[in-house]
Amino acid sequence: MFHSVFTIAIILTVSVDCGRILVFPHDGSHWVNMNTLIKELHSKGHHVTVIRAADSWYIKEHSPHYNSITVDFAASGDEAFFKLFVSRQLQIRQEKCQFWTSFSLDMELKKRFSEMHRKICEMVVHIIENQKLISSIREAKNDVMLTDPANGGGVLLAHYLALPLVFNVRWTVHGEAHFSIAPSPLSYVPFPLALLTDRMTFFQRVYNMLFYIVRLFLYRRIVGAHYSALCNRYFGPDLDYFELFQAADIWLMRVDFVFEFPRPTMPNIVYIGCFQCKPPSPLPADLEAFVQSSGEHGVVIMSLGTLVGDLPPDIDNEIAAALAELPQKVIWRHTGKRPSTLGNNTMLVDWLPQNDLLGHSKTRAFVSHGGTNGILESIYHGIPIVGLPLVFDQHDNLSRMKYRGVATVLDVATIEKNVFLEALQHVINEPSYKINMLKLSKLERDKPIPPLDSAIFWIEFVMRHKGAGHLRTKSYKMSxxxxxxxxxxxxxxxxxxxxxxxxxxxxxxxxxxxxxxxxxxxx
The missing domain is CATH 1.20.5 (Single alpha-helices involved in coiled-coils or other helix-helix interfaces)
Structure with a gap:
């Protein structure tokens, strides 16, 4: 009898603490981060509902960790286009001096991004105008909206539903998140993508200022009209759409100051860098056997992200030929045609457990495209990097690592066997790379609260207090x-x-x- 009463009491206590969370995610690699939060929230007993488009790339309709609302609408963008875009960028960089071709491709990318945001706005209209759907969402009595502001769908929907708003964020529709909410003096805060540090010369500061102005203009041109029209339709002409972004209760920032340069911040920004990182789990038997066969030389891990499973054949062959001459074994995520120069020391895989391999004691270096997730996992596990940036923020991410002495960066489009081999050997054999990365790893791990626990605390904090207005500055309402x-x-x-x-x-x-x-x- 005592055990039954005790069990019921525990169940009732848990149910009181648990909440309902509505999630409007951003597809692609951003989903990896959001899914980590969702799994942890589910493990705490919270009920999570994910809104997804019918053509979603990675967001599954069925999951043990969340319920989904599949909107019968194509709004996730064209995955095939972005893969083609990467290959075309490489081709242009190989040809060199093809200014007009590069400019045309860049304009096409901006057009595609504009189209993506237009579709997201149409998806929000579809949700709101579907009386049955919007009523069911209201009747669920969600406690908070969790969204990635790389698209604005969740932001506008949260305002329409009058829900407190939490961001899982590094980028907003206007670029890097800090520049949207925190003071950002351009004299010592480099604008991301400008490939600068916090120690700028006069002309670098001029460049930083001009780069910021041009980029902000482009961001507004690409997304502004779509979100302004939607905002005007439902909230009237007096509310600027970006005010809704700046009014978010908590910004869970997916980086920290081991990665970022020192800069001003705000009380409602919570740094959760490396929240997806964790101690390594045992490898599958075939991978473990291959890793152990490397002996004292260890292994090199190579992955160029979710959009790039292979490179043009000539580049693949140069890379494979260089890898073949390493004494280390190599595990390379590669989904295309097998390179003709591939050595016996290299294993090609369609997928690899990146975190677990980076955390293995025999891993010596990581060949990476420079995505934020991979870089943070490298920092966490103390593995130096050979960077092969492709597009978007990858060049800037790797330039930060190069500045800290933990990476060397090459142009993958013009890569040549001997240059790549020399870079690999230098990073593996020069002790300073490993020493500097281990210093960053110690800093990254030395935190009073694990970043994932901190993220969950602040989401629950917003749920408990129906927002976090006392942490929000009203500066965004000022001219x-x-x-x-x-x-x-x-x-x-x-x-x-x-x-x-x-x-x-x-x-x-x-x-x-x-x-x-x-x-x-x-x-």
């Missing part, structure tokens, strides 16, 4: 001139000018009076 105190500076300058003019007038008046009295005094 640009008020935010930068231009009006105050102008007022004070006016006061100084008027005071100076008044003082000058008084002195001039006194001097004139004195000059007028002198002749009479002489008489």
């Amino acid at each position: 640009w001139y008020a935010y930068h105190s231009i009006d105050v500076i102008a007022f004070l300058l006016l006061v100084v000018l008027l005071t100076a003019l008044l003082t000058f007038a008084v002195i001039r008046y006194i001097c004139c009076r004195a000059c007028m009295k002198k002749p009479f005094e002489q008489d």
Whole structure:
């Protein structure tokens, strides 16, 4: 009887603490991060509902960790296009001096991104206008919206449903997240993608400023019209769509200051860098046997991300030929045609357990495209990097690692066997790379609370308190001139000018009076 009562009490206690979480994710590699949070939330007893498009790349309709709402709408973008885009970028970089071709491809990418955001807005309209669907979402009485602001669908839907808002974020629709919410002095805060550090020369600061202005203009051009129209449709013309982003309760930032350069931040930004990293699990038997066969030389891991399973044949052959000359064994995620120069020391796999391999004691180096997830896992496990950046933020991510002395970076489009081999041998055999990376690893692991636990705490905090308004600054509601105190500076300058003019007038008046009295005094 006692055990039955105790069990019921525990169940009731858990049910009180558990909440309902509505998730509007971003597809592609961003889903990897979001799914990690969802699994942990589910393990804590929370009920998670994921909104997904019918053409989703990676977000499964059925999962043991969440229920899904599949919207009969194609809004996830064209995965085939982005894969083709990567290969075309490599081709242009190989040809060199093809400015017009590169410009045309870049414009095509911007067009595709604009189209993707337009479809997301249409998907939100489809959800809201479907009375049965929106009513069922309301009736679920969700406690919070968890979303990735790389698209704005979750942001606008949260405002429509009057739900507290938590971001799982590094990028928003306007670029890197800090620049959307935190003070970001361009004198020492490098704009991502500019490939700069926090120690800039005068001309680098000029470049940083111009790069920021141009990028912000492009971001607004690409997404602004779509979200403004949607915002105007449901919330009226007086509400700027980006204010809804800036009004989010908590920003779970997927990086930290082991990766980022020091910069100002805000009280509602919570740093959860490496939250997806964890101690390695045992490898599958075939991989473990291959790794153990490497002996004292160890293994090299190579993966170029979810969008790139293979490279053009000539590049693949140069890379394979270099890998064949290493004394190390190599595990290479490769889904294309087998390179003709592949050595016996290299295993090709369709998929690899990246975290577990990076955490293996025999791993010596990681050949990476520079995605944030892979870089953070390398830092966590202390594995130096040979970078082969392809597109998007990868060049900037790897330039940060190069600056910290834990990576060397090559141009994959013009790679040549001897250059790649030399870079690999240098990173593996030069102790400073490993030493510097182990220092970063110690910093990354030395935290009072595991990042994943911190993320879950703050999501639950928002659920308990129906938001986190006390942590939100109201600066986003200020005009640009008020935010930068231009009006105050102008007022004070006016006061100084008027005071100076008044003082000058008084002195001039006194001097004139004195000059007028002198002749009479002489008489």
